[in-house]
Amino acid sequence: MSSQPDLAARWRHFQATNEHRRAVRDFDGAPLDDADVRAVLEAALLAPSSGNLQPYQLHWLRDEAVRRRVAEACNGQRAARSASTLVVIAASRRIGLRTAASWRAHLDQPNGLDARSTAWHLGEARKFSRFLRIAPLCLWTPPRMLLSAFAPVYSLLPVGTSGLRHWAARSGVYAAQTLMLAASARGLDSCPMEGFDAGRVARALDLPRGTVIPIVIALGRRRPDARLEPRWRRPRADAIVEH
Template sequence: METLKAIEARRSVKSYDPDHQMTDEEVNQLLSYTLLSPTAFNIQHWRFVVVKDRELRQKIREASWNQAQVTDASLLVVICADMKSWQKDPMRYWQNAPEPVQQALVPMILSFYKNEEQLERDEAQRSCGMAAQTMMLVAKDMGYDTCPMDGFDFEKVAELINLPEDFLISMFVVVGKPIRPANERGGQLSLDEVLIYDRFE
């Protein structure tokens, strides 16, 4: 599927075939392409928790106000971020770059985020958002539908997946074969309403 067609066709689907299973090869393909998403300083904050355990998925569904797609979709991905990833051997993010690039960027990473907790969090969320969008478009190209989710008890899910300290949960993305198409788009704002040139009035 062409990129523009995937963007146009991607919709948030709520009803999935609970009997359909994605192959390991499909999951690896989906996640491998997701890793190509952009991220600030190439830090790649994201961590993808693929929940396979059926009992755990049921508990996560209960923490998600019993939304059926949590258990019925073929794949449940909890997209998390390591907010301290900038501290963790940042040279590896630029290991393939020319030495002058490494010498410029790696110290910049350390100075940019030091003592900037809000920036850490904001950057992590931005990175996860871009990864989620890539994941959903790749899934659509592969013939699957998706639904991004933030309708769940973040603290409870963090407890269920044993989320490490200094990590956050950004969102879920569920992936699967739909049994019912998405509803018509509820109402798209016009370009005139959302486009601002140069500055707000």
């Protein structure tokens, strides 16, 4: 178990990382060290995901022509134009199914787990594989729409085509937030962008049909004159509800 000084140091490091992370829109455009970007992307892979299915890929745009096309698809945003590189989060049911198959193959080999844990995880992998095969069936859409009409909380159930896209996108967003915190810890800056033409981005990356793109992230280092105003956040009493 970590000692109190270790916990205190970890908390200070996290606070510094979280405080440094800002949505930077004015980057200096200088090339980034490949090792820094790879480290940030690999850290993002530790993000949580539904059923550990990790239904997303992180597309690192190293080719200048591709990066330019995607930047143009981001509606001319300063962050996209000035960033050193872009990372596109792409998520889909197909990726989740592929992950489940890889997970089962991993569990069929010596994996450091005891027999009981291996059996449990194999059962989970099979269960989620079955779910991802039947969840997109059209028969789920009418009951989900009916339920959500009476109670909006059911609108995000991961069934039906749109429900599964929302499900995959949420896991992709977990990875995106982890990526941005990792970038801050590595001394880089980032900007999450939602204002883009998803169709143009998908065509630029030749993404298969059924892929959803929840977010594009600009990466680089802020310019010395980058405009970063004081943060404003809602009062805690309004944002945090205790039950």
